[in-house]
Amino acid sequence: MFKKLLVANRGEIAIRIMRSAQELGIRTVAVYEETDKTAMHIMKSDEAVCIGAGPRKDYLDIDRIIQAAKATGADAIHPGYGFLAENPLFSKRCTDNGLLFVGPPPEVIADMGSKVVARRIMTEAGIPVIPGSPVLSQGEAGEREAVRFAEEHGFPVMIKAVAGGGGRGIRAAKTMEELISGLRLARSEARMAFGDDSIYLEKGLINPRHVEVQILADNYGAVIHLGTRNCSIQRRHQKLVEIAPANLPPLILERICADAVRAAKAARYVNAGTVEFLIDDQDQYYFLEVNTRIQVEHTVTEMVTGIDIVREQLRIAAGEPLSLRQQDIQIRGWSIELRINAEDPKNNFMPSPGTIRVYQSPGGHGVRLDGAIYQGYEIPRFYDSMLVKLTVYGFTWREAVDRLRRALDGFSIVGVPTTIPFYKQIVQDRDFVEQRFDTSYIDTHPQLLDYREEARPLDRLARLIAEINAYGYNPYAHDRP
Amino acid sequence: MADRERILPSMSPSEIIAFVRETPGYFLTNNERDVSQSDFKCRILPWTTLRVAPYRDDTGYFAFEITGGASIHVDLMAKQINPFEKLRLVRQHMPNTLIQTVCRGRNLFGYRPYPDNLLQMTVALFARYVDVWRVYDFLNHVPNMEVVGRAVQKAGKLLMPCICFSTGVGHTDEYYVDKVREILETFGEEIILCIKNHSALGSPRRIASLVQALRTHYPELVLAYHGHNTDGNDLSRMVAAAESGVKILEVADHGFGGMFSQAPALSLIQTLHDYGFQAPGLKVQPIVDASDLLRRERRHYERFETPFRGFDPTVKRHRLTGGAASMAFEQAEKLGLLERIHEVFSELMNVNKELGNIWSVTPGSQILWTTAVSNVLHGRYEQPSDDLKNLLLGRYGPFPFYDPQEWIYEKVLEHKRRDGKKWYQILADEAGIQKLPDVDLETKRRELQERIKQPVDDESLCLYLQFPKDAVEYFRFEETFGKTWLLPPQVWYRRGGFPDGETILIPDEQGRTHQIDVVSTSRKEGAVETSLLVDFHFQTYSVPVGSGSQSG
DSSP: OOOEEEEEEOOOHHHHHHHHHHHHHHHEEEEEEETTOHHHHHSSSSEEEEESSSTTTTTTTTHHHHHHHHHTTOOOEEEETTTTTTHHHHHHHHTTTTTTEEEEOHHHHHHHSHHHHHHHHEEEEEEEEOOOOOOOOHHHHHHHHHHHHHHHHHEEEEEEEEEETTTTEEEEESSHHHHHHHHHHHHHHHHHHHOOEEEEEEEOOSEEEEEEEEEETTTTSOOOEEEEEEEEETTTEEEEEEEEEEEOOOHHHHHHHHHHHHHHHTTTEEOOOOOOOOETTTTTTEEEEEOSSOOHHHHHHHHHOOOOHHHHHHHHHHOOSSSOOOGOOOOOEEEEEEEEEEEEEETTTTEEOOOOEEEEEETTEEEEEOOOOTTTOOOTEEEEEEEEEEEEEEEEEEHHHHHHHHHHHHEEEEEEEEOOHHHHHHHOOHHHTTTTTTTTTTHHOGGGGGGOOOHHHHHHHHHHHHHHHHHSOOOOTOOOO | OOOOOSSOTOOOOOOOOHHHHHHOEEEEEEEHHHHHHHHHOOOOOOOHHHHHHHHHHTTTEEEEEEETTTHHHHHHSSSSSOHHHHHHHHHHHOSEEEEEEEEEEETTTSSSOOOOOHHHHHHHTTTTTOOOEOOTTTOTHHHHHHHHHHHHHHHEEEEEEEEOOOOTTTHHHHHHHHHHHHHHHOOOOOOOOOEEEEEOSSSHHHHHHHHHHHHHOOTTTEEEEEOTTTTOOHHHHHHHHHHTTEEEEEEOTTTTTTTSOOOOOOHHHHHHHHTTTTTTTTOOOHHHOOOOHHHHGGGGGGGOOSSSOOOTTEEEEOOOOHHHHHHHHHHHHHHHOGGHHHHHHHHHHHHHTTTTSOOOTTTTTHHHHHHHHHHHOOOOTTTOOOOHHHHHTSSOOSSSSOOOOHHHHHHHHHHTTTSSHEEEEEEHHSSSSOOOOOHHHHHHHHHHHHHTTOOOOHHHHHHHHHHHHHHHHHHHHHHOOOGGGGGGGHHOOOSSSTTOOOOOEEEEEOOOOEEEEEEEEEETTTTEEEEEEETTEEEEEEEEEESOOOOO
16 A cells, blocks of 8 residues: 555545545645635645645646655545546656556546547447437538437437536537537537537437446456446536435346446446436436546445445555455445535525635534535635535435435534525425436426525624624613613 | 312403402402513513513413503514514413503504504404403593404403593592493493502592492492502502402512502512402412512613602602603703702692693603693793694593683694684684594505515504504514524613623523623724624624714
């Protein structure tokens, strides 16, 4: 096992990775940008390196990160999620510099990062894929190809950026007009977002469920799966609520997990990854993509399997064979995870940075928190708005939902608006409680935003006490001296 | 009735009346509303009321008066509590005791008449919480009590019409016996009749005579006595009343009142015990416990007690009702009249006599007092108030015994009259009670909704219609700061700020204790910054104080 790990990330995932490393006796190195110097991951590390003025650009600067690893004597790098996690060049540069990269080799990242290549590999492996087009030609020729595709497969049609992922670079077209205008918009968006305007088409599924399979693969060809997750509750393709396991009929469950393992093997996958599928209302599933990194929602799988996925990642990266066989994996109970963000749900989920004036968190049986905030923390406006990830476990689905509600009630976050009141609405929604949801859930439940947020009664009285103190008398008591 | 130990709110008015009538002995009503109004300028907070509620509920009082009179207005204006919410809390904390109010007939809880539909709406809304309705008119003009009284009966609550009591010309037993007949003819026999001795007048013998006269004429009628201890002699009057057949007597806790308000419960119980009277179902220990607690609370209200302590036997002459008497000295001081206070009181005696020897109780007491002060300051009837003009015009009702002399009519009614009308013409054209048009409730509801930007329920509308300015200010306050009934008096009435290190314990609505620690106070450019540990979380509040524009 290596001795020192640099975590090339920030926030909750950096801390989560450090925890597993520290449990294995590995020293941890945090990196940070000047604009992020009060971040909690720095405090949780064994040592820390400022890699630049920021914001964002230095977390994306491969040279600076590798330099930091060398300067601190780190022998491995974990990329977390986002930033450089799915950049094949980063994986390659680490290897070239004699650093272990905790993730798949660069060619796997590159293959899976290209939607077209990934589809080809999966088709060859016999994994069902959503009917799709090749990369569209530029200009009018591309438009003609698109029209032919739509005529063959019908609407809706999804327009996707080849370089997209994580819900970005996707547009839906329901009519021919939307398709033609969407092609141009999708191209220009892809060019701006990914520096590559290649796009292709996929048959759109109507209100499908989003189900994914967590896999672990070692360097010696062994691949196992850790069961399913249901991530259907999304807002604009960003996952909001993630659940393990996905509630699938036994036969489908068996097939989808087996296909995920086959997909990983076909891709020559190494380390932890996720094979994502869409499932239609007939329980027919289609390959969507492979995420070649640790995912935000990995915690729900950890809760129902008892396995520390990051610990396994580190062991695999250190060259150890998988310590688990497929038959060792038991799925037990239910887990739900929510991303509690500093966003104002009532204002189109606008990120709302500010200072955390009060932070009280829930605890107790079956409640797991992966957070990176503390009281007095000023959330920088340059990074994502996630404050803390709440993951609950319950022996039954109902118990998990009840625990989730209780845990949400146990939060007290003052200073910034959060998504907590919105989630409180969800856990009381009948459709959610009865597990009736697909990817249209948020759009078809606009009443979830119909809540009223009030300041804590004690804070309001504290403000009054401050006024009485300031005036030297109570200006509201008709009692002026 | 024998199976019952005490009166409960679940009983109907007829059951309550029968129980009182047929049970030997007497009953007591604890009148915190009047104690607060007469001795503490209505400033007793719900915090205190709720703290002693379990003891008072356990005592076995006939009723607990906690609303009505001036309290509704002051609840909104100076305590920032919704009077309806206060009643909900009292009911919750005192589930076994009847809640009582005092209502000024057409003038409701204010100083001027209101339209019939507002009277009916107000009674219907308050009757959700209030079991016993003490209703009076300051001229004993029964028609003024009619709309409210009927609304109370319609709501299925106990109606307790009052005869306001006074002394001197006209105030004979015969007059009051006739007045009670009029009340019985108006409301029927399912009532309790209250003798309202608001100004602590009459000797024990006088009270006994009145009670005996009423008992002789209406032997089935249950009588209650509401008195004040302004002269220090109400215990004697209550003993005489009880001996003569009054069943319900109004008292205060000895830890709290007993000056311009009611006499102490325990003193009365001890005295009547020696006279051979028992109070069925009444427990003494909770009365002692309540007062032990109230004695400790009382110091937080000291600023609102009249600085002129001691009984006032001269009330026999000036006749000011409890609350007005305690305020009179202070008002005189503020007007720079303290050295001429004897002149004012002497003038008040003249005014009483000149203005028909009516009852000095709200709103009459305010009219008489204001007139006396004005007469001393500006010359006799030289600057009459509009309310005095209305009194002479009979807008509140007729003078019961005799009319004022013509020269007073002339001075008052012709004052600032631009049309040159003579007083007798004015009387002929404009006198008498005016029927007010009903208020358009839905228009007013929309108006309030627009002002406070939130949905308006009937209770809010009712408060707004009676106290438009103070109700709106209260709604805004509540929106900002929440529930003030959670705050102790030493916080709400704090003077001079909070020293560093002070700890304030506040229970929440569910009774869980929270802690606010004062860390520091600093001044910065026209603002005061207060740092607090709110449930151990550090918070700093900046309050601009430069302009000093806060309303007081």
